[in-house]
Amino acid sequence: MKNLFKLLLLLLVLTATSTVLVACDGEDGKDGVDGTNGQDGQDGEDGADYSVEDLIPLESSRTPNFYKVDPAFSSIEVTPLLSSEDVLESSPEFVYGSLADGAGLLAEDDGSFTLINNLEGDYSIARIKLNEDLKPMYGEYILNAFATAYTAQCSGSMITPEEHGFGPLYLSGGEWGGSSKGVFAVNPYKSVDNADTAIMLPKLGQWSTENAVVIGKDAYQTKTVAFIGDDHSDNSVPSGQLGMYVGSRGNFDDGKLYGLKVTTAGIDFEMDMAEGVEYDAEFVELNETQIDLLDAEAKAKGVMGFSRLEDIDWRRGSAANQREIYFCVTGRNYPDLVGKGSLLGRIYKVVLNEKDPAGAAKITCVLDGDIVGGKADGFHSPDNILVTENYAYIQEDPNGYANLNSNIQGYAKVYQYDLNTGAFKTVLECDQDTAAAQGYGSTSNYWEITGMIDVTEEVNNGENTFIIITQNHGWVPADGSSFTDPKANSSDSANKEGSTLFKITGLDR
Template sequence: MKNYFKLSLGFLSLLALASCKEDDNSVDVENVNLVELKARSITPSFLNLSSEFSNVNIYPLLTSEDQLEQSPDFVYGSMADGAGLLKNDDGTFTLINNIEADYAIARIELDETFKPVKGEYILNANATASTAQCSGSLVTPQEHGFGPLYLSGGEWGGASKGVFATDPFKSSGNSSFAQMLPTLGQWSTENAVVIGKEAYADKTVVFIGDDHADNEVPSGQLGMYVGNRGDLFGGQLYALRVTDDTVDFEVDMEEGQSYNIDFVPLEETEISMLDTEAKTKGAMGFSRLEDIDWRRGSAANNREIYFCVTGRKKPGLVGKGTSYGRVYKVTLNENDPSSVGTITCVLDGDLENGKAKMFHSPDNILVTENYVYIQEDPNGYFDTVDKQHYAQLYQYNLNTGVLKTVLECGQDNAAAQGYGTSNSIWELTGMIDISETVGVDETFLLITQNHGWNNNFTDPNANATPATGEGSMLFTINGLER
């Protein structure tokens, strides 16, 4: 009787909704948003919000121990990283997600309610030559004027250093075949990011982060590719150069001070020759340049580029490269991206009494119109009180300059419940703003790489050898300002 009553109420509700379509104040049934933000995983979240963000909601969406109903054998693999989300014509969603330590890219299908239902691998370790796919970025006609296309960085492990370009809807049967973008150069590529189409009317501008680790000379460079709109093969490659005579190394740039830059053209694309040419031409080197993003909003905003330098603490780098990490802003010339612009260190984790004194290896970055969200991958430099914490997510207000801690990985609680150990430090990564895609404001995805949570979490279709088997967690976060 109860079930019959519920069905009857549901049928009456549908009739009422249908009758409303005949009124002037009709409801368009086809445009009703069916997305439900709620926990979809069997795994707890283990993310601890700071008191200032207690109104934010965190929902575990998918983890490595979940089984999806349409692909129960699919494994959400080790060290999930960069991601991009598309809404399909039928109201469902497609998530493209790098699985870094399995050298692969997964495609995850979500239904109209935003429930993950199917997963498969569209790029495997054979295609990437066992090269880690680190950060990634989605290219869409709405934001960039062409696409859809997914770019990912080949960074460590294998031989395919550089930028991968993947059709989000390619057949999983072709997962052993990859498309690279040779004109963008071989770097220890963390990410390749196409900036917004409003920045330049007829150009596509791509920034490439070089996560080059060196113990004597900061060697991570900021690459830039400029081509005609939608052309990723026939354009020109550049590297950032600081032209101020007072700056020889990155730490010569002080927090809050702007310095003139330009971009020098590069002809080489092979990794070692590219590095040599960039240094010979005076390109600025950073201590492991990581993720990149651009500011949303106006055309001028689109020409603001932000990137993380994670830092490297070695005796030979003292006085040259950041130890604990920095966040930089590059402001591009409004007429020509390669011409005179500026660079500003907006947050310096090496300043013991600075606003970013708690920084412990900032890695990934997301920029909205008014905020920067910075994700940490601690490198183990727990030598000051301010650095003694697990990976944290920070919010930086672009209008006021205020920096706040949003949340921290709760590894002690996780270890107590058997989800890893407290001495294998997790990474926060892969944060993207999905508000407009899912039709719910202030909504984001965020990923944790759960180092130490080992249970053979590697999908055989990723073809990863050797495999770490560590787990990953994907979350929906609602209530963060944009």
Template structure:
């Protein structure tokens, strides 16, 4: 690891879960994993995963001793954790999607949240902020930099935020990265530095009806200004997503769109049509394999799916229920590769995968987090996290939202509108923190309990620009296989 101007920077990141090449984790006796929040867990383990330990870490009703007026905002999504470079303990960053903001929570050496603040408010975020990746010199060759993706419209952009920056900069609007394009972005994920030597390659998911898988490529490590912008297409130039079937592999290539820094999002979108890029049904999160340089060239991403307005009928050419894809990049040429479908929710509609949103990849598994609030009429379960076994190719539900619909007291608090629809809550980030805190098989899971609303949660970032009054929750889950 590279020494910086502060102690060694060890991190976990959403979508690119921390590099867990080593399965050996030195146990940290100072860490005490327990319920830290005043709120109960809003998720539960499913059959076969009863041994998982689930601890609420922070929720919107918590009052932190170092900042009693801090409110943990709604819809915690993209995130990252690292050791505090200025002292003991840890720092956790969270996007708050609907609030256009990024919070920074300080945790002591036992992993108890003690202080919170906002390093991006709605004025500075200026768009919905979804997934994110904390790039670091140790894993990615540059940083530290919190790459947080905006998805309010086709003109949204990716921000590069200093994770140790001053709260006085929270309203700055000049931290966007034009060379990474304009679109409804879900995440921007740098590949690990040893995947392709002396390059920085950032894979971006476009969460649009004609969504793209994008690659930003530069031959100068950490250069986020002068690289080239590419979109993925099949070599036969067939643009139709559903012409690709599970069980087959398809030759693909990245094709350049020049001059994106000077283009509008609409112009970029038009050019993707001209070059016959694959039109996916909303590319959401992206991650890469762990454990070796070769694994870092294995890219996994999800298309969340779209339907007709009736919430029953598919849109021709696009996945409806959602898919997990696997891109193998050529070891000698990152612009070439093969693409396959690993999971297709349409094979068992409503019972299998429903609107996948986020992914977390370990050495042996892909964990897929659902956002089922498209409210398809044939949905059969609440929001889940699925465990896909890379060896056996089996997909098993592991965690599910715990709505407790028959509990009157619970619903008075967390569902005052009595919304009875399945999958009304969604999962945000899931990421591995085992190496960072010294507790094996330990992950963070973020939750958007959309029906939990309270006036005291409004204006969490203090900007006065966002009226959303939802609560949010972050949990620690221990015992997850890697």
């Protein structure tokens, strides 16, 4: 385990009713998050039975690069790192499974990297060892479908001492499928021997959880502030809510849960908010945590409902920057939602109170895909978001609503939104026409772009570096089998579709 974290190992104490996260200065390698052994008792590094120096990197992925880069970004380089059809020589039985999604990266003292990666379609979480060039060497599953009660692990986020003041710890959202609708807390170094055990954070509530994201440590000096995205897909009333947990630094058990309420008069639904206009907001305390009771309480207290609130991120940089929160609303097309919730998708900015995260706030819709001829004309279901100091990178998961706007062309895209100037550009697009011609899926199943993270600081090679993922909907093995690792998910109902992991260099931050 990385020496830097020896004095910051995590201990989650599981009681009958709660889970507590505290910083621990012990060196006995207790994981705490899952009650397994960490540094002591392991034959190899990072909870695996291997030595890093003996691992063999995958020199290149078998899967081609099916991204078309916009001419305005011709200087960037996109490299496939790993796909579901690749075999890692050092772990040949490992399958990079179905619908890869949220991810986090940790740099290790030996120059290697640890990638934690959700496999949404397999209800699981993988740990992949990468070499100094980010080439995959070894893969294993640290949380399987049994542990998650067959609940999809969607977006995820890494907590580190550098950014958050504690950690490392990986948070993952339990969204659909099974019964574990809430926030999972995973020690990135947990043993694979305990892949069928999981820890959840009950104080953060049960939602159709897309993601849970802790903002930067400078935003509030003594607090941990986490935001939860609720991908609730009601067909009559927009019901996706923005949750917020506020506790003491590094503690997920002593805090309170809140929901975002827009307080400007006349704003009853999200579509009452016009693009580019700032509105007053506040966070109201919520006492329920069970999913149905929590939803009912939030609605009774006027918490704003959005048409499927998806991914969340926070702005890097100064303390003031870190109090800027951005989130995606992917949209939903049903007659009863017209005029209430977004159809094609929106991006919102929330500016938190300087002194108190639960104090008076501001909310602005910065991009509205429902405005024909507007800045975001052509949006087709923005789903995931990465925010750096100067840009937001927005990733699409097309929901099949292209008939709503003739200006929607092509397939899933990544957009760059300049936080300083408001400039909005297309970075790249999935090239599904070429992919289908080569036997990778069809043109009728839209791929999703997801899991984009900025790893420039971790890689630290002087080059802006990002990781990004494609869920290749419609791409299944030619022999009719499944892109699923049995150690992740042994269910016959496993999603069979493949995934691809990429590296992008040269993109602005």
